[in-house]
Amino acid sequence: MKHLLASAALGALVLATPMATTDAWAETPDDQLVIAMTLNNVLTLDPAAITGGETVQILNNVYDALAELNPETKELEPRIAESWEIAEDGMSVTFNLRDDVTFASGNPLTAEDVAWSMKRALELNLASASGFKSRGFESDKADEYFVAQDDHTFVLNLPQQDDPKLLIMTLTQAGAGSILDKELVLENEQDGDMGQAWLTNNSAGSGAYVLTDWRSNEHVILTRNENFWGDAPEMRRVLMRHMPESQSQRLALEQGDIDIGYSLSKPDLTALQDNPDVTVETVPSAGFYYLAVSMKDERFANRKVREALRYLIDYDGINTAIMPFFGVEYKRNINSHAFGVLPQPDYELDVEKAKALLAEAGYPDGFDTTIRVISTQQFLDSATAIQGTLAQAGIDAEIITGDGGQIYGAMRERDFELLVGRGGGGRLPHPDSNLRALAYNPDNSQDAGLTNFQGWRTSFYDEELNTMIENALIEGDTGEQIQMYHDIQRYMDELVMSIQPFSERVVTAAYQDDVDGVIVDVWTSRVEDVVKDR
Known part of the structure; x- marks a missing residue:
């Protein structure tokens, strides 16, 4: 020390x-x-x-993790686990650990440390537990899920049908996937807190x-x-x-x-x-900047109105003038780095086509509405640009600004009309990461309160799409699974979703x-x- x-x-x-x-x-x-x-x-x-x-x-x-994502390709690669095998029924993954790893303390890293670290995250039920709980893990069954078979063999048992690849991706993330030195942490335990107070400003990693x-x-x-x-x-x-x-x-x-x-x-x-x-480098990140509609509003529940909005976004203009260093032009609901993503659709700003669609929907003269947006510059500038193109088709949209709590709070309460925001999952390079965030909605009732699902926030519900998402997740054949995700994207194009991305989020750093x-x-x-x- x-x-x-x-x-x-x-x-x-x-x-x-x-x-x-x-x-x-x-x-x-x-x-x-x-x-x-x-x-x-x-x-x-x-x-x-x-x-x-x-x-x-x-x-x-x-801290180390069992596996890591290649920063460029987003492919899964070994880290502490030299290899892993997925069971034929897809209900367990066996990880074979390196035998030459010690923690900074000098203690050897074993499968028991791996199992204990994950049990700890789940049982403490703090922020990192969500990575497990969202996949059906329950704290009182932690010993069944996380098993040290021997010093260098760790078995992860799934609580329900899922895609094991997605679980492995989850375990690459700091937090749920971080492997802690069990012996060192317990030496610093206070009143049964599993080392929580000590780990606030100390580390126990490898x-x-x-x-x-x-x-x-x-x-x-x-x-x-x-x-x-x-x-x-x-x-x-x-x-x-x-x-x-x-x-x-x-x-x-x-x-x-x-x-x-x-x-x-x-x-x-x-x-x-x-x-x-100085080098300035920009790389893709998770999620999108988007225009969202509330389908509680009968105007936006009309598919042709939503399709008209699709043609009233100046994708090129917004991304050229406003989004450099923040986003790049993008129109799909699945991030570009996820497997199985289709090429971008070809729609673009087309005011005359939008006017025709609005007329077919019964709004030849347009209508009045509101756009909610946080006051951060790139959001506000994007909303202002969309306000301008909506006006060309007769839609008079008043911009309502506020902080994140006010704007996204209204979305969580399902109390908005239009909203320019950012989100949509995608931290993991798996289509389900985006689809669960943007499209999946198992219960559209107001009382359900499924605020983590942006499909629910926008009152979007399609039972067939839910089933397609559930089935694609558990398909064990990779080729067939990719085809199922292709089918989902084409079906979403036909549905015209309640959230239309106009820019894929990027992150930028500058360095010597x-x-x-x-x-x-x-x-x-x-x-x-x-x-x-x-």
């Missing part, structure tokens, strides 16, 4: 050093990676309780780094794990600095005081693109040009392979 305290003190000293203010180009140390990001949402570092991409970005470097210091809304310091089972990271220390202001991140990048900047605004990213010493191995997407980001080419 003494060496950790010493590292924390040294790291804090480095952080306290003022940023360079001269015109001379500064450089961060060759063996130290300095990242600027927003740490407002980092409330705990206990894997069982974490929420938000920033916390995932931290813990991906501290990842490339160890949590050395966390100061809320100031910084996180990670130090190289000398017991790491993989190749030793070139970066000895990682400093994650709380720097929420985009202009501060831009200045720090220009002066060489940081290596990587997240949370940069469009103007600053645009300016950095012209800097030969001599820094290699940066993974921009926070959900798969690890820095163990980052090097500085100096």
Whole structure:
């Protein structure tokens, strides 16, 4: 522990050093990676309780998982599990673990640690439990689900018919999939809390780094794990600095005081693109920017009205003028990185076609309505652009702004007409991840209160589509499963869904040009392979 305290003190000293203010180009140390990001949402570092991409970005470097998603292809790849076998009936997965892994503490990592970590997440019933509970796992049956067959064989038993691939993808995520050092955590247990208090600001992982210091809304310091089972990271220390202001991140990048900047605004990213010493990289992420309708409103329950709206979005104009660094033109309800996704449909802004559809629906002169939108710039600008194209077809839409609680609260209450928002699942590269969020709705009654389903929020219900989604999930033949997802997308095109994406979400980071191995997407980001080419 003494060496950790010493590292924390040294790291804090480095952080306290003022940023360079001269015109001379500064450089961060060759063996130290300095990242600027927003740490407002980092409330705990206990894997069982974490929420938000920033916390995932931290813990991906501290904890290992059985498998990982390739950042570029989104394919499943081994990590702590060298291999796995799915049972013929699809109701269990057997993982064969590496035999050379130790935790940072020096304790060996065994299948018992894997089983205990997952039981802990489920039984504590905090944020990370949702990854299991949404798949039918129940806390009082945890011992049946998570089984250590021997030291290096872990068996995951499914509680119900599901797609085992989707469960493995779930276990790649920091939180539900994080493997903890059972012995170390229980040594620090307080009043039966399974180490929750201690893990708030300590770590018990086997990842490339160890949590050395966390100061809320100031910084996180990670130090190289000398017991790491993989190749030793070139970066000895990682400093994650709380720097929420985009202009501060831009200045720090220009002066060489940081290596990587997240949370940069469009103007600053645009300016950095012209800097030969800085790389600006944009990659696909989860979910969409979309126009949603409430089908409680008889106008939007009319399929031809929804189809008219499909032709009253200037997809190209919005994505060219408003969405750079935030989104790219996209029209499907399944993310581009999911398997089985079809090419994008060919509809585009066509006011005359929309007018004809509105006339067929009984609204030749259009109608008055409202668009709810949060006041963040790219949302508001998109809503304003849609307001303009709706007007060309006679639809007079008043924009109502508010914060996230007000706007999405109205959606959760099913008390809106039109809404420009962002969401739709997709953190996992599986079609079901999007379909459950956007299309599936098992009970459309108001009393059901299924606010996690955006199909329910928009009062969209189609029993045949529900059945198609359920059947595709449990199809064991990969080729047949892909065909079923193709059929679902074509059927959704015919239905005209209540949520129409106009942009697929992307994430953007800027980093020094001599820094290699940066993974921009926070959900798969690890820095163990980052090097500085100096």
